[in-house]
Every structure is written in structure tokens, then in C-alpha cells.
Amino acid sequence: MPTTQRTEDGELVLILDFGSQYTQLLAQRVRENQTYCEIVPSTTTASEIAARAPIGVILSGGPSSVYDANAPQIDPAIFQLGVPILGVCYGLQVTCKLFGATVAPATRREYGYAELTINSSGRASSLFTGVSDISQVWMSHGDQVTTANEEFITLASTPTCPNAAVKMTSLPFYGVQFHPEVTHTREGATIIRNFIVEICRSSQSWTTKNFVATSIEKIREQVGTEKVICGLSGGVDSAVVAALVSRAIGDRLTCICVDNGMMRKNEIGNIAKIFRENFDVNLIVADAEELFLSALRGVSDPQEKRKIIGKTFIDVFASEAKMIEGAKFLAQGTIYPDVIESGSSVGGKAATIKFHHNVGGLPENLEFKLVEPLRDLFKGDVRRVGLELGLPEELVWRHPFPGPGLAVRCLGAVDKASLDCLREADAIVVEEIVAAGLYRETSQVFAVLLPVKSVGVMGDGRTYDNVIAVRCVSTVDFMTADWSRLPYDVLAKISSRIINEVKGVNRVVYDISSKPPATIEWE
Secondary structure: OOOOOOOEEEEEEEEEEEEOOOOHHHHHHOOOOOOOOEEEOOOOOOHHHHHOOOOOOEEOOOOOOOOOOOOOOOOOOHHHHHOOEEOHHHHHHHHHHOOOOEEEEEEEEEEEEEEEEEOHHHHHHHHHHOOOEEEEEEEEEEEEEEOOHHHHHHEEEOOOOOEEEEOOOOOEEEEEEOOOOOOOOOOHHHHHHHHHHHHHHOOOOOOOOHHHHHHHHHHHHHOOOEEEEOOOOOOOHHHHHHHHHHHHHHHHHEEEEEEOOOOOOHHHHHHHHHHHHOOOOOEEEOOOHHHHHHHHHOOOOOHHHHHHHHHHEEEEEOOOOOOOEEEEEOOOOOOHHHHHHOOOHHHHHHOOOOOOOOOOOOOOOOOOOEEEOOOOOOOHHHHHHHOOOOHHHHHHHHOOOOOOOOHOOEEEOOOOHHHHHHHHHHHHHHHHHHOOOOOOOOOOEEEEEEEEEEEEOOEEEEEEEEEEEEEEEEEEOOOOOOOOOOHHHHHHHHHHHHHHOOOEEEEEEOOOOOOOOOOOOOO
């Protein structure tokens, strides 16, 4: 077994990415155990892994069947390194097939909740320490291990999956057919903790304080003596980036807030107030509303909106940068959900769900080098970093807001009248959620202006006006989410206020879709 080495972030776990949309969730779960991890392609060789000397390796899930013509494979020599390995879904299947077990299409595709029963061998395994004998797990697979040969010991099963968890008899390999990384698997966090702490023997030395210190050093190394500009949207991501860069390079940072006309109500004033009171940085507010609205005129396709907004955003920055001598770097609040939903998984197999203005929409002639210190973090990580940096709690716990702003919540073509209507409705939604004491109980709340009109009666007259959809979700990781069960009286008050206070709206509906299959945003 290679000697375990400590990286600048502590002990290392490597995750081999086979293209699962949930791969970064695995990284998040590992980091929750104060253990540093990185995602690498599934093509990474045993020698490359040995050079990194990880304390453990995780094989992610993926969309392929092991029998597909171009199914991703794994270097067999990885299993001879003596490093504990956990295979998840496809990671289990590709390993079992390699060692002679039978992998075949399930008699019934298993997608959703399943009841996992742990057997006596599983009870004796460290992987299931502290896990209930019968536990709820989340399945998402077409193939499964139908017959485990003498190389494997079955640890658990479900009614339709006989080998839902296995371990090898002679090698430190453990595999699960379900997804312990998603919140739907009730005791998944315990299973991953057991692998990291009990099996890989992590000392749990990677902390938020460590990340902040390391990030500051990396920013200094990347930027050198140059100046940096940073876009502020008012959200936690850009705020934390600004704080990190400010801590790293001081007054060589200039923050620019682009007023694209698609911000929330009173957004610009709130941004200026928060940052001028809490940061020692230069702040420029660029009024570009007319420019953005002109570029978006008549455009209804959501992907095109994102690309146009991204390009216009960079153009405005380039214009402002001319007044900042020596600015060569652009700091962005890109986080991993932006990357993975843009189809940029490390393994290159993830499906594109949507483009994000600070990922898929960047023009090829970008004149700035990017500084993206949060690119591998989830929202929860970012909030912890913000608190470590001393940011005010009301900013740290603010709900996320999409980079393209209200443009992707105003379905169809965008104009100022529609945005103003949506802005007022959105403000009411947030105000009532806060008044009901539900803001911290929910993860994201907002209004959506639908591209339809409906018949109504207001006073003694017939109306034919706009429809507002209210979206409110609860989530831990933003990769999966459930619609929030708001009290009826709160929903009633939101509806009543919008219809009575927002001109041109006569109907309010509530979105009760979960993610998946829906996304949190409508566009």
C-alpha cells in the first residue's frame, strides 16, 4: 500500500467520475467529514492515483451500462494499490463485472425509494455501523449485480436487488447499488462517514479555516501583483469571493455591480449599503439596464437568454475595466452546481441541463483571466466559508439568486414592463416568507411570470391578465430538492397581496414539483 501523504488540504480522497450528475455530492459528503477530496476522470490510471497517495478512492455512478460499446472502464491495477475503494451504482457494477460477477438488466428498473435490509455479514461490516437493520435508500439503475461469485460477500439487499451492497473477500473494496450521497437515502451520510472515518481512517483534519487559508494563498499565487475586478450580485457566492480576494490582495480589488435591470426590488441599493458598510473595497455600480434589455429584445429561448446575458455582462465589465488600470483578472462566484448543470463534469459524461451565465455563456475572446475559488463548493460550503470570513449572517444566509436574474424567471421574451411586474410579485413572496418566520426553514423562494394570461373577475369587470407562479423549495445540496409545504394561510396571503398589489396579475399558482424531475428554476 502506498504511504499516505498529506496534501496542503490534509489527507486526500479521490473520486473517479463516471459521469453521474451526483458526483459532486459525493465530494460534498466526504468534505462534511472534514476530509479533503478531489474529483478526477474515470480514466485516471493506477500509477497516477498512487502518485497522489490517497487514503481512499470512490467510484461514482454514471449513466452508462457496463455493456455499452463505449462504456467507461477502470484501470484494474487500481485494486492492487491496497487503498480502500467504495463503488457506487455504476462503480459497483464495473468492479463486479471486472472480477467475474454477473451484471445484467434488472427485471424491473429500480428508480426511487427502496427498502434496504442489512444481513448478518452487513451487520459485521464497518460500512453499516450505526445503520438501521432496515433502512430507506434511493435507487437509480437499470443494470444490477444479479449473481455475486466467490470474490464477493453480500451485505444487504432490497426486494428487487439481491446484491444491493457487497464487499470483496480479499481486497478492501465495498460497493453499494444505491446512492448514499443523496438526501433521499435516509442514513447515507452515516454510510459515507463509516467509509471515510472507520475504513479509510481519516483524521478529519480538513476544515473551513484550512480552506480559507489555502484559498487565499492560491489567489495570491495566481494573481501575483495584478489587479482584480469582481462582480457583485448581492448573493452569498459573489460576496464570499469578494471577501476572499480582498483578504488576499487588499486594495488591488475593485468590485463592480452591474445593474442589468433584472435584479430584485431595491437590489442595487442593498448591495451598495452592505458592501460599503462591511468591506474596505472600491465599489462601482454600472447602469446597463437599457443595454441588456436591448440585447434581449424578442429572445425567448432560455439558453439564448443566458448566453446573451453572459456576453453582455462581460462586455460591460470590459468597458468598466478600461477605467481600472492593470485589471487582468475577473473573480466570479461560480460554484459546482453551476458547472455540473452546464454539462462540465470532470468525467465529461454528465448531460447538459442548462447553461449558466458565468460558465456556458463566456465568450471565446474573454479578456480577463478567471479567479473562481468556490468552483468546487456547494452552497452549504460557501456559507460556512462566509461565516469564517466574518460576513454578516443576513448576507450569508440569503437565498440563492440566478446569475441572469429575473430574466430566467420571466418566461418567454423579456421587457421592462414584465420585469417590473415580476419584481413586485417576487418582493411580496419573500416579504411574506420572512414575516411567517419561514425564510431559514426554506432554501429558495421566488415568483415566476408565466407567458400566459387567464380570465378573471375583479370588481364587476372581466379581466384577462398575467399568471404568477410561486416557487418554494427545501433542499440540503441543491442537486435534489422538494417543494416546501407552506401553511395555507401563508399561501393565501401571498396570493391575495400579489393580486391586489401587482397591477396586471389576476391569478397565482403554487409549484409543487420536486427536483428531479423538475429543476428549481423554470428556465
